[in-house]
Amino acid sequence: MSVDQHSDPFEERLSSALHDTGNAFEADRGALTDGGRVRGRRMRVRRRAAVLGGAAGIALVGVGGVLLLPGGGSGGEDGRTSAASAASGAEVTADAQDTPAPVSGEELIRTLKGLLPDGEFSGEQGRGADSVGGPFAQVVYDDGKGPAVVGVSLSLVGPGSPQAHEATRCPDKILIPHDSCDTSTLTDGSKFMMFKGYEYPDRRVDTRRWIAVLVTPQGQQISVSEWNSAAEKDAPISRPAPPLSASQLEEIATAPQWRAAIGAVPEGAETPSAESSAPPPHADDPALREMFAELVPDRVEVVSKGGQGSGYAYLVLDDGKGKSFVQVNVQPDMSDVAHQLYGSAETLDDGTMVATRQGPGDERSAGVVMWTVDTMRADGRRVVVSAFNTGAQHEDATRDTPALSMKELRAIALSPRWDDLN
Known part of the structure; x- marks a missing residue:
């Protein structure tokens, strides 16, 4: 991957993971994405591919098989990369009036190599603090047991903002399959997360991806990622696991350098915009999932429920014939892209537009089907409900059809209770 193409490893993982968890809410995905980018006041529409997710902190909102990240933008734009607190507990003392010269990509590469154990290096890539996309360094590291990619990505996030919280929030295993994820608070108040998962959540290729994320109270964010192959994607597995242990990964992430x-980072980039620091304009996640569960017919049992971020929630249902994954996405103020999303869809007397779809789900999960009812109120509030014939979108089908009928999905999507959400 070239430097110009590089994106935050943490965001990529999230992006990749969510892509695999949600090919749901099928509509015109391109239109969705374009519309979301045009509207700065809304969260950017993306494929639910990500996260760590979220992961590791990600507030996820899926629509059209897409992911909405709080505040919109990528790691470099909305400041979702992590910052570490030094292992020694040293405090940040950067003087805003005496900002040092931006660190170059070459310097970041040298720093990364200096923090890694002895070994051979190749495939070096770097981007300086004044570059578009933010500071980043990556090398192919070989300790004699096989080459592996190791990378670090740096940025700033609003202290105490939703992005700061989400950056070190472990993802829901139903949405983002992984081996382990742990979070902790360091002595200086910095938040730390250690995630061990996979480049492809469905494990069609067994490329492992481990990530350490740190966010300081000042909003400095550092993300260190490693793989067990010489490239993030499309490279043979070179070793059973990434080269660095969890403690080594943490030591690198918390290095004061x-x-x-x-x-x-150049002046101006350190102050998150008011939009990126503000809570996302969507329903509170716990309230959303509870309401969603209450709208499910009594004939089915709610086995589990969850969600990550605002505007998105999921349920796992069981009608006695096996588990069925059902999800809802609520987005306000989407009227400007209604013509792209609904076309000649049915329009009710109150102006609500309704589109339906029954088709295949995730192409990498055998036999999975997805049934969707996509609605938009006259005021632009979009409510999309999808159901699958499996207990998790990344798993093969466990039953012939979803637990809810299209009529039941329609009733849920058109419920007036969604209009009561803030």
């Missing part, structure tokens, strides 16, 4: 590099 990264915080110094973030301190050299």
